[in-house]
Amino acid sequence: MGCVPIKQKMKTGFGRLASLGETKGILFKHAPQVESIEVSPGQAVGFVLAEDVRAEIDVPHFVKSAMDGYAVRAEDTFEAADSRPITLNLIGSIEPGVRLERAIDRGECFEIATGAPLPQEADAVVMVEYTEQKESEVKIRRSVAPGANVVGIGSDIKKGEVVLPEGMCLQPSHIGVLAALGREKVAVRRGVKVALLSTGDEILSPGERLTPGKIYDINYWTIEAALRKDNCEVISLGLAKDDIESLKEKILDGIKLADLVLLSGGSSLGGSDLVGEVIKDLGELLIHGIAVKPGKPTIAGTVQGKLVIGLPGYPMSALSNYYILLQPLILKIMGGKKEPRYTEAKLSRKVASTIGRFEFLPVRLQGGERALPISKGSSAITSLALANGFVEIGENVEVLNKEEKVKVRLF
Amino acid sequence: MGCVPIKQKMKTGFGRLASLGETKGILFKHAPQVESIEVSPGQAVGFVLAEDVRAEIDVPHFVKSAMDGYAVRAEDTFEAADSRPITLNLIGSIEPGVRLERAIDRGECFEIATGAPLPQEADAVVMVEYTEQKESEVKIRRSVAPGANVVGIGSDIKKGEVVLPEGMCLQPSHIGVLAALGREKVAVRRGVKVALLSTGDEILSPGERLTPGKIYDINYWTIEAALRKDNCEVISLGLAKDDIESLKEKILDGIKLADLVLLSGGSSLGGSDLVGEVIKDLGELLIHGIAVKPGKPTIAGTVQGKLVIGLPGYPMSALSNYYILLQPLILKIMGGKKEPRYTEAKLSRKVASTIGRFEFLPVRLQGGERALPISKGSSAITSLALANGFVEIGENVEVLNKEEKVKVRLF
Numbered sequence: 001m002g003c004v005p006i007k008q009k010m011k012t013g014f015g016r017l018a019s020l021g022e023t024k025g026i027l028f029k030h031a032p033q034v035e036s037i038e039v040s041p042g043q044a045v046g047f048v049l050a051e052d053v054r055a056e057i058d059v060p061h062f063v064k065s066a067m068d069g070y071a072v073r074a075e076d077t078f079e080a081a082d083s084r085p086i087t088l089n090l091i092g093s094i095e096p097g098v099r100l101e102r103a104i105d106r107g108e109c110f111e112i113a114t115g116a117p118l119p120q121e122a123d124a125v126v127m128v129e130y131t132e133q134k135e136s137e138v139k140i141r142r143s144v145a146p147g148a149n150v151v152g153i154g155s156d157i158k159k160g161e162v163v164l165p166e167g168m169c170l171q172p173s174h175i176g177v178l179a180a181l182g183r184e185k186v187a188v189r190r191g192v193k194v195a196l197l198s199t200g201d202e203i204l205s206p207g208e209r210l211t212p213g214k215i216y217d218i219n220y221w222t223i224e225a226a227l228r229k230d231n232c233e234v235i236s237l238g239l240a241k242d243d244i245e246s247l248k249e250k251i252l253d254g255i256k257l258a259d260l261v262l263l264s265g266g267s268s269l270g271g272s273d274l275v276g277e278v279i280k281d282l283g284e285l286l287i288h289g290i291a292v293k294p295g296k297p298t299i300a301g302t303v304q305g306k307l308v309i310g311l312p313g314y315p316m317s318a319l320s321n322y323y324i325l326l327q328p329l330i331l332k333i334m335g336g337k338k339e340p341r342y343t344e345a346k347l348s349r350k351v352a353s354t355i356g357r358f359e360f361l362p363v364r365l366q367g368g369e370r371a372l373p374i375s376k377g378s379s380a381i382t383s384l385a386l387a388n389g390f391v392e393i394g395e396n397v398e399v400l401n402k403e404e405k406v407k408v409r410l411f
Numbered sequence: 412m413g414c415v416p417i418k419q420k421m422k423t424g425f426g427r428l429a430s431l432g433e434t435k436g437i438l439f440k441h442a443p444q445v446e447s448i449e450v451s452p453g454q455a456v457g458f459v460l461a462e463d464v465r466a467e468i469d470v471p472h473f474v475k476s477a478m479d480g481y482a483v484r485a486e487d488t489f490e491a492a493d494s495r496p497i498t499l500n501l502i503g504s505i506e507p508g509v510r511l512e513r514a515i516d517r518g519e520c521f522e523i524a525t526g527a528p529l530p531q532e533a534d535a536v537v538m539v540e541y542t543e544q545k546e547s548e549v550k551i552r553r554s555v556a557p558g559a560n561v562v563g564i565g566s567d568i569k570k571g572e573v574v575l576p577e578g579m580c581l582q583p584s585h586i587g588v589l590a591a592l593g594r595e596k597v598a599v600r601r602g603v604k605v606a607l608l609s610t611g612d613e614i615l616s617p618g619e620r621l622t623p624g625k626i627y628d629i630n631y632w633t634i635e636a637a638l639r640k641d642n643c644e645v646i647s648l649g650l651a652k653d654d655i656e657s658l659k660e661k662i663l664d665g666i667k668l669a670d671l672v673l674l675s676g677g678s679s680l681g682g683s684d685l686v687g688e689v690i691k692d693l694g695e696l697l698i699h700g701i702a703v704k705p706g707k708p709t710i711a712g713t714v715q716g717k718l719v720i721g722l723p724g725y726p727m728s729a730l731s732n733y734y735i736l737l738q739p740l741i742l743k744i745m746g747g748k749k750e751p752r753y754t755e756a757k758l759s760r761k762v763a764s765t766i767g768r769f770e771f772l773p774v775r776l777q778g779g780e781r782a783l784p785i786s787k788g789s790s791a792i793t794s795l796a797l798a799n800g801f802v803e804i805g806e807n808v809e810v811l812n813k814e815e816k817v818k819v820r821l822f
Contacts, residue, residue: 041617045636059792062623066790095653097613099624115613115724115790117624156791163793171822172640172733173795176633176726180626180792184618202508202526206452207595212473213510213528215591222587225456229583242506313526315587322583341821343754379477379526380567381470381591382574384584410752410821411582 017291019395020358023325026286027300030307031332032259034192038185041178044170046231047188048336053164058154059180063118064096065125067149070138071112073104074124074146085132085139094119109138118150125149156180167337189334194227195254195261196220197237199247199275200313205239218315218381219264226322230330237261247278251308259333261308262326264318265297275299275310283308291395293359294378295321315381320360323390323411342407343389345371351400353393361400362387363408371408387411428702430806431769434736437697438711441718442743443670445603449596452589455581457642458599459747464575469565470591474529475507476536478560481549482523484515485535485557496543496550505530520549529561536560567591580742580749600745605638606665606672607631608648610658610686611724616650629726629792630675637733641741648672658689662719670744672719673737675729676708686710686721694719702806704770705789706732726792731771734801734822753818754800756782762811764804773798774819782819798822 018026036050065071072088080086088109094100096115103120104110110119111133118125123146130142157163157180164174170188178186198220204210205217217239224234235257237250247263254261263275276299279285283303290298294317299310309326311318331338345363348370353359363371364387371391376383389408393400400406429437447461476482483499491497504522505511514531515521521530522544529536534557541553568574568591575585581599589597609631615621616628628650635645646668648661658674665672674686687710690696694714701709705728710721720737722729742749756774759781764770774782775798782802787794800819804811811817 041632042635045640057621060626060790061621066788096611097624099622115611115626151788151790156787156793164796171796172633172636173730173792173798173822175636176629176730176792177796179617179629179632180726182615182617182619182621182627200507200526202506204593206590206593208593210468210472210593211510213508215471215507215526216593218587218590221452221590222583224453225583225586229456315591319584319587341752341754343752376567377477377562379471379562381584381587382567385575385582385588387584411584 015288017289017296018287019291020324023287023290023292023298023300024328027307027309027325027329028332030286030302031329032306033335034189034259034333036187037190038187041175041183041186044178044186044188045172045175047170047191048331048334049164049166049168049170050187050189050335052162052166053178053181053183053186055157055159055161055163055181057181058159059157060151060155061153063153064151065112065114065116065118065149066151067125067127068114069112069125069127069149070109070131070140071104071118071122071125072109072140072144073106073122074144074148076107077124077126077140077143080140080143082141085141088138088140090133090136090138109140123147123150167335169336169338189336191231191233192260192330192333193233193235193258195235195237195258196224196227197240197250197254197261197263199240199242199263199265201242203239219311219313219318222315222319222381223262223264223311223322226319226327227330230327232330242274244274244278247274248282251278251282251303255304255306255308260306261303263308263310265299265310265313279303279308291357292321292324293354293357295324295360298325314378316362316378316383319384320362320390323409324360324392341410343410344405345369345408346403347400347406348372348402350402351393353397353399355398356395358395359393361391361393363389363391365389365408371406426699428700428707429698430702431735434698434701434703434709434711435739438718438720438736438740439743441697441713442740443717444746445600445670445744447598448601449598452586452594452597455589455597455599456583456586458581458602459742459745460575460577460579460581461598461600461746463573463577464589464592464594464597466568466570466572466574466592468592469570470568471562471566472564474564475562476523476525476527476529476560477562478536478538479525480523480536480538480560481520481542481551482515482529482533482536483520483551483555484517484533485555485559487518488535488537488551488554491551491554493552496552499549499551501544501547501549520551534558534561578746578748580747600747602642602644603671603741603744604644604646604669606646606648606669607635607638608651608661608665608672608674610651610653610674610676612653614650630722630724630729633726633730633792634673634675634722634733637730637738638741641738643741653685655685655689658685659693662689662693662714666715666717666719671717672714674719674721676710676721676724690714690719702768703732703735704765704768706735706771709736725789727773727789727794730795731773731801734820735771735803752821754821755816756780756819758811758813758815758817759783761813762804764808764810766809767806769806770804772802772804774800774802776800776819782817
């Protein structure tokens with residue numbers, strides 16, 4: 001029959017809902033800080049710096065040529081002009097990487113390649129275009145000021161300067177800065193370990209036979225992909241059935257192994273209450289229901305001092321909560337300071353919102369200028385699969401008009 | 412002394428420079444297509460789909476409740492109102508995942524949880540807020556239309572529909588779609604194998620002792636980080652000295668192992684000509700110098716049908732070329748169709764540009780609205796480390812004014 005005794009607990013609704021701001025505040029307050037590890041710069045991209053990177057050398061650490069041309073003493077060229085070239089003696093040619101021991105004397109020049117070190121006493125480079133070389137003499141057709149076409153010591157990075165600050169999320173260009181300094185190791189926060197668990201008697205694993213009433217697990221895979229993209233280490237706790245003992249055991253396993261336990265709630269009758277009961281039994285319940293649409297049935301608490309967060313069962317709600325709550329939390333745990341990216345667009349149609357609720361509105365950007373709201377409902381994973389960003393509708397906003405300019409946060 | 416015999420080749424300049432459009436066209440024409448591989452959806456995030464993903468099931472594949480409440484036959488509720496509730500017989504309770512065999516009869520209802528399957532003949536759900544239950548009777552205070560609070564078969568994904576098209580770059584929400592379909596495997600293009608090589612006698616590896624005239628290798632690490640972020644497999648060819656035989660050997664090694672060989676040029680006298688000579692000897696030289704600032708000394712050709720690309724030695728130029736040329740090329744090789752992301756901002760100052768040259772202008776976005784041009788010069792890696800995006804200045808643009816609106820492409 002599939003009918004079970006009627007339960008009373010369905011009626012227990014949510015109490016006062018926590019606002020998005022309160023929820024973040026509570027999660028951030030209980031956020032652990034993960035330790036720093038030493039990695040080679042090549043391994044550090046996407047991670048958060050755990051040190052102020054101070055330059056121990058100047059970059060460049062010698063005066064070098066910015067051009068192919070002739071290294072000169074600028075004062076020797078002051079009289080030079082197209083109509084009245086001056087002639088310098090060519091002493092030799094300097095390639096990058098060589099060590100020069102001979103300084104330049106008055107009336108002399110060196111052929112020099114881009115990146116090669118200037119000889120002592122030389123202070124400028126005349127570009128090859130303005131010269132004419134004949135055996136060991138070079139005619140200079142243009143005067144240069146001291147410092148012309150020269151890259152000075154420390155002009156890229158000054159010794160002693162903090163060139164990358166702690167908390168920076170490292171991009172390829174920052175890896176380049178570490179390389180320029182010759183760093184073999186750099187301190188970054190290790191990836192956050194997240195224990196991930198799906199709950200629900202109706203949930204099937206990929207490849208299992210689909211029977212009536214059952215559904216494939218979506219949230220585990222969606223959230224796992226998002227976590228991995230954000231450099232987290234995902235510890236799979238598998239699938240828990242909707243019973244208290246099984247849930248307790250999994251959560252305690254997760255607490256042992258991870259920095260954070262994440263459940264994607266089964267959507268069972270009173271399912272979120274089950275998670276709530278378990279958290280209450282094992283630790284402290286901090287949040288039960290948030291004023292966010294979609295995403296209301298969100299729950300959070302601490303067990304042995306570690307955060308346990310229950311996401312809604314609806315796939316879109318689980319993933320939208322990831323973007324608005326978990327991604328900032330993970331960054332906070334890593335001590336990172338990256339700002340989300342926004343672009344501006346005009347809404348293609350009017351959108352109504354509920355006063356008192358923060359709303360997550362998935363949109364598809366078209367031509368970079370129009371934002372089309374996607375509204376297949378929070379149970380539809382395709383709502384987000386069609387979107388490439390979202391609009392954050394504040395708690396006090398009742399309507400966004402057609403053609404209104406909105407800030408779109410990009411995935 | 413560090414002086415070597417004077418060479419003539421420094422004078423060999425670039426011929427006609429290829430425009431950015433031409434350069435892309437030539438590279439794309441010679442882009443290989445990498446084979447597709449089968450991976451589990453969990454491994455596929457960030458990769459490009461190599462198949463049209465067609466739904467083999469409806470999602471959901473049964474009618475389910477969108478709310479906690481009571482499953483009813485809508486017509487039984489048509490007379491219901493707050494002032495005049497109607498009463499239905501409560502038959503049982505339905506949890507998600509159960510298989511129901513009993514249909515609903517006239518005048519009956521089932522307690523039902525969000526996500527649970529509706530019994531046969533039921534066509535709507537009354538939200539628990541509008542009901543009152545007393546033992547085996549439920550008072551219904553509001554009428555519902557057929558389909559109310561119900562998620563229909565295929566409302567998220569319809570069986571037979573192509574739900575993710577070939578060429579899509581997979582994000583977490585797309586992994587969710589694959590999971591919803593119960594897919595165990597998905598065909599994606601494998602990561603592009605790039606053989607990477609630094610050249611230059613002046614180049615040191617991290618940790619080596621810095622001596623006058625030498626510099627640490629920046630480009631290898633910067634480009635490697637960028638490639639890895641884009642899911643490429645990097646094959647290190649190490650460091651080549653500036654001599655033809657050593658370069659040839661390395662390039663031929665790379666051709667054997669990779670889809671593409673990438674050299675970051677030593678900035679030695681005539682260094683790019685050396686790469687050009689080697690490419691000419693081994694295969695065909697296609698591009699020698701491009702009308703892009705920075706980034707002019709870029710070289711490309713084919714060896715045994717595979718692309719060999721020489722990037723400029725200047726760190727900023729090498730990385731800016733990565734963003735404007737290599738990233739699109741890699742996406743092309745994977746058959747991907749991802750669009751770059753832009754945001755709009757106002758320039759904080761006037762910027763002059765050269766007619767006939769495409770210019771890459773790194774900027775730092777402030778407050779999401781102002782773009783501050785960063786101009787430390789193309790030899791400075793910090794130019795890009797300070798930026799979080801860039802403006803693409805077209806070939807026919809001579810000036811961008813202060814306060815002018817520009818499109819900023821985000822890193």
